[in-house]
Amino acid sequence: MHQPDITPRASLYYTYRVHPHFFSATEPSRVPVTIVGGGPIGMVTALALARHGVRCVVLQAEQQVSEGSRAIVFTKRSQEILQHVGVADAVCAKGLPWRCGNSYYRGQRVFRMESPVDEDDRFAPLINLQQNVLEGFLVDAIEREPLVELRWGNKLMGVTQDDNGVMLDIDTPDGTYRQATDWLVAADGARSTVRSALGLRFEGNSYEGRFVIADIRIDLDLPTERLAYFAPEWNPGNTVLMHREPDGIWRVDYQLPADEDVEHALKPETIRERIDAQLAMMGLAGKTWELDWCSVYSARALTLPDYVHGRILFAGDAAHLLPIFGVRGANTGFQDAIDLAWKLAAVARRAAPEALLRSYTHDRVGAAREIIEEAGKSTRFMTPPTHGHRLLRDATLALSIDHAFVRPLFHWRTSRAHDYRHSPLNSPDDDNARMHAGPVVGAPLPNLRLGENDYLYDHLGAAFHLLSFSDSPLNAAVQDEIAKWRARGIAVTVIAFAPTRHAGVPGADLTLYDATDRALQKYGATWGSAYLARPDHHICARWQTLDADRLATALAQATSHSARAFQE
Template sequence: MHTPTTQARPSIYYTYEVFKPWLLSEHAQPTRQKVVIVGSGPAGMVTALELARHGVASVVLSSELQFSQGSRAICFTRRSMEILQQVGVADRMTEGGLPWRFGNSYYRGQRVFRMEAPHDTDDRFFPIINVQQQFMEEYLHDACKANPLIDFRWGNKVSKVDQKDGYAVLEVDTPEGLYTLESNWVVAADGGRSAIRTAMNLEMEGASYEGFFVIADIKVDLPLPTERLAYFDPDWNPGNTILMHREPNGIWRVDYQLPDGETPEQALKPESLKARIDAQLAMIGHAGVKWEMDWSSVYSARTLTLPDFVHGSVIFTGDAAHLLPIFGVRGANTAFQDAQSLGWHLAFVVKGLASQKLLTNHSAERVGAAREIIDEAGKSTRFMTPPAGGFQLLRDAVLSLSLTQAFVRPLYHWRTSRPHAYTHSMLNSMGDDNDLFKAGPAHGAPPQNVRLGANDFLLDHLGGGFDLLYFTDAPTIPESLQHTLQAARSKGMPVNVVAVGSAHPVAGADTTLADTNGHLRQRYGVPANGGAYLLRPDQHICARWLTLDATRLQAALKTALPQ
């Protein structure tokens, strides 16, 4: 019998709610579900919300009765905020978050590099915003709870998954005992220590790096801006790196590598934590300042991924599918992109709008993204915490030269998480004009947001299906294109037509966006005589044309949704 703790987790700044467990005796006997999501972290809840956005119901199983302990993920990128806007929680994130765009690297008391993340008037969100994970989980849970298509079950722990022909049977343990739950699809979003992955004997590919790192959240008043701070080879922790981030509610994150020979258990002793944090505060000029510990943990850097995320009726996502180092804010931000992708791919298969080839595409795209991130994160990890030998020698040389030589300083850049471009996706049109464009987002790229008004942006008008951006000053969409679109819709394919250019409604378009100054046209590289873009339900580009006719559109729609 599963007995999750009913004692609220301690926190200086967050009040944990202990939720009532879902018990079978209080509900009707379960029928076979379309989708069961195992795990209620960021990946699991965003997947549920994305499925619901496409009209697909799901059951979310959480083994615990409360949100995760500690701040955990705190830095969320612009693309993550765009995804969270789609599922309805971006405003709450913005209200309580701390936006920032600068990062500073220090060596021997000198700032040797200052990172500046791009930000312009077309961006609704800052490059990064800091919000503790408990708040983000609360916002996502509130959205799940308000959605009639999401059945959220606290205190339900999956103890076994048995795959049958075309569905799976889950054994679920609760505070009143076991019950079985059948589902056509199971989303394994059960974290880095995924019990489902272990039970299925699935091996991850990649590397684990030497050394352990402490994360400590402290309540302290420091007169410093909300910027990322990195300190290399400090006197109190020679050869290692320390990171600091300001969090909301008066909390600061201190992140440092353990010296050689020190165990995680030793590092988390109160006297060890106090000595290291006091030393760090003294080094930055705040010796003796009063502080209070909220939460601490130890982690190691790993760059691992499953080579395939789809195994029969079970689909892995988030940390259950891959393990990434935190350098470059990659964990939760990658999970959001996984979940957004999985949401629409799985929804279209569940609804019978596409064959299971679409899930093969999801796996190929997200495994490719994981491997790209592993390559970049590996470079960051080897610089932040270099292995002995050549990497250590190179890092030490960069540190030394950076005091006087500007050309080496960009090597401090931490290669911040960025959305993956599905350049080689099977959904991209091969008969379009992608190679002829001189500007604008190319095949597989995420969308370029564009400001349309004081609080009005292009991405506010997209999402929920495929979007055809048709640039025109004409009063109507050509009849041949309308016939092609109607044929696709008659087969269930959701396609939204956005006419861009005219100040007046364009006949045949679902939405008309004025572009009197040509700014949107310019950002998308569209010439004055018109053009078009086809965006997938996750807003990534799958086709673009300088000239579009019905035959080319029909071919692109067929490629984008394989039957």
């Protein structure tokens, strides 16, 4: 019988809440979607599905949110996704925004990275917030959402599937029960029970470098910027990273000697000795601090080759394991979640064929492999896996003291929004190749500042979005085509950018005023141009001029209703 710990976890900054567990003495009714794993990726997936009108159940083995800070850095794209599910305001109110990172060697700053900031960005390039705090915000959002049921203290024990659905065997503190579901999303982390049950294996590389992750409470008069120290005297040949977190907490990640065992590394006296040495190196000897939480991390760059297995789909760490360097783990998982949610929702509501789910694997495995290639470069620099790599890294460090040309090699290749330029959902006959400015097909829509605390993303919902740059009424044939797709269950929202103040462009759901042509320039458009974006905000077609036939082709392609999409 599953018995999760019901003693509230200890923390210097966060008050843990123990939630009552769920148990059903009889088999509950079948649900459209069940999500295994109540971490950030599972909860964001659930909230995104609910926005599309799909009811789901989330199984969480524990009865409280995760222990410790874990993932702490979230990108601008992740903040846009968190806005989509209703928690970005809470994240921004609590989190610490930042944009700069510094690399040090022998007491000298040898590289400074500054993430670009655009006047149209609502969110900072990066924001620091502990994962347990974020999970609390997501739990609050789920408690307000009637289409999502979060079952605490429910541990998946077994899974079987057929062509019609999945049967789950679930253990709880009061016994076991079975749950039938049409679809199962495995968001149950690095040690995924679902992945093991299916006998699936990752492909990729694991690295030897291991890091202690320690959260300490300390008063440091330093800005919120990433700090990286290479080969400090107290930890020769290794790397130390530091981040400020809310509530007076600092994250210190330091690489372990290759031959050290985890038990010794996590002894309180070992941690104290090493953090004191790091503070002394920074000129902060004798500074008092308290340990909140610690763990050990190993760098891995792994992915499943396929995220769709019958009626079981994988997301987050259950689908891939990515190095922390460049803040890729949770940030990549959030992009899985928003991509999967709209596609699974369309299939679950029978508005699109199951073939649409093939594009989830195509788009997200492609993203994971690209990230693994990028992350591998950062990881090999942070934790050289061979003697040869170490020689090259050490030579770079030595040269960086006096030679600026080598310093860009310190760049840690921050996680970014993936471009689905080769997605099978992109339109086959739009004008992308003929448009030489603006966001390309596959890229996420650029945000636009429309006014004081008013941005384009504030107006995006759970739908395809047709952005029209014209104050002329939407063509009647185009309006008829949109009505047909809406009748099939595919939501399409029309946003018109007009050059003059307009009571409302006929045929548009929302009209926005673009007197200075800022939107036009941002999108590389001319009056008469149009963009079509998927519900995950990625562009799937753009035109110099729009007509009903090409819109129909683009929507058919983007929902896998076309013959070409079925062949991908």
